[in-house]
Amino acid sequence: MTAGESFPRPLLDAAGKRRLLRGRLAESGLLRLPGAFNPLVARLVAATGFDGVYVSGGALSAAAGLPDIGLTTATEVAGWAAPIAAATDLPTLADADTGFGEPVNVARTVASLEDAGLAGCHLEDQVLPKRCGHLDGKTLVGRDEMVHRLRAAVAGRRDRDFLLIARTDARGVEGLPAAIDRARAYVDAGADAVFPEALADEAEFAAFRAALDVPLLANMTEFGKGPLLTADTLRGLGYNLVIYPVSTLRLAMGAVESGLRRIAADGTQAAVVAPMMTRSRLYDLVGYAHYAQVDADIASFTLPPDA
Numbered sequence: 017m018t019a020g021e022s023f024p025r026p027l028l029d030a031a032g033k034r035r036l037l038r039g040r041l042a043e044s045g046l047l048r049l050p051g052a053f054n055p056l057v058a059r060l061v062a063a064t065g066f067d068g069v070y071v072s073g074g075a076l077s078a079a080a081g082l083p084d085i086g087l088t089t090a091t092e093v094a095g096w097a098a099p100i101a102a103a104t105d106l107p108t109l110a111d112a113d114t115g116f117g118e119p120v121n122v123a124r125t126v127a128s129l130e131d132a133g134l135a136g137c138h139l140e141d142q143v144l145p146k147r148c149g150h151l152d153g154k155t156l157v158g159r160d161e162m163v164h165r166l167r168a169a170v171a172g173r174r175d176r177d178f179l180l181i182a183r184t185d186a187r188g189v190e191g192l193p194a195a196i197d198r199a200r201a202y203v204d205a206g207a208d209a210v211f212p213e214a215l216a217d218e219a220e221f222a223a224f225r226a227a228l229d230v231p232l233l234a235n236m237t238e239f240g241k242g243p244l245l246t247a248d249t250l251r252g253l254g255y256n257l258v259i260y261p262v263s264t265l266r267l268a269m270g271a272v273e274s275g276l277r278r279i280a281a282d283g284t285q286a287a288v289v290a291p292m293m294t295r296s297r298l299y300d301l302v303g304y305a306h307y308a309q310v311d312a313d314i315a316s317f318t319l320p321p322d323a
């Protein structure tokens with residue numbers, strides 16, 4: 017989408033987006049999914065040519081003024097993710113943290129994310145209260161408990177195309193071989209894909225690829241434990257999905273903070289108008305022209321005289 021174009025309503029329904037994602041995963045290649053912390057950002061993700069949208073637990077909780085330690089509820093996450101997923105024709109993956117409870121809760125979480133229009137989600141093997149995967153001091157549930165979580169997720173899913181991604185946080189807690197063993201057990205339990213969290217270097221990414229046949233997701237989060245690998249490198253390593261989970265929030269918040277400081281110091285926003293998104297670009301993204309046209313069509317509609 018370029019400036020001047022309106023943004024019509026997405027044409028694909030949730031099932032169509034799930035099929036699209038499954039189809040694209042079956043092709044070899046890397047799908048890139050930046051995080052969107054609201055529907056407007058999702059529109060920009062689509063407009064800038066990405067393959068999908070990611071809904072980050074870290075970004076959603078930060079946007080709500082909360083730390084990413086599992087304070088948000090399944091209902092909140094599904095409620096925030098739904099309009100993000102509905103904002104574009106792209107498949108959207110959600111961060112379902114630990115699944116928000118016991119296995120029965122996990123089953124319901126998956127069903128509600130499906131109802132919210134998501135194309136898939138990831139579930140992790142941490143205990144509650146959880147932490148960002150790139151912090152120290154994480155605690156894991158036992159492998160069997162995570163297997164139960166995943167079996168419950170499979171049972172909760174109605175659309176078989178809904179992508180269930182098992183995230184293991186074990187690398188930083190139990191080491192790489194144990195993380196790989198856990199991931200194998202998670203695939204046996206029904207996970208469609210694996211998200212190895214906080215790997216240290218390219219060799220570790222390669223070791224996961226060599227050990228597993230399912231699609232793999234790479235987390236390129238900034239200020240984390242691992243290197244920021246390029247899309248070409250990840251493609252070469254055989255990864256299938258990459259998320260940039262908190263990048264858009266960090267970019268936006270950096271700009272908001274420096275802009276506010278400028279306005280406070282100068283007594284006017286004159287110096288920071290240039291980097292702002294313009295009114296017309298904003299209107300493009302929200303489909304202003306499209307809604308105005310719908311309104312005009314309705315206002316000018318008259319019934320034929322013999323009706």
Ligand SMILES: C[C@](O)(C(=O)O)[C@H](CC(=O)O)C(=O)O
Pocket residue numbers: 071072073074075084111147148149150235237238240261262
């Ligand atoms: C991917 C992640 O789970 C998220 O919530 O976006 C976080 C990202 C981050 O905190 O940088 C993570 O635990 O890696």
Ligand SMILES: [Mg+2]
Pocket residue numbers: 072073074084111113
């Ligand atoms: Mg998270």
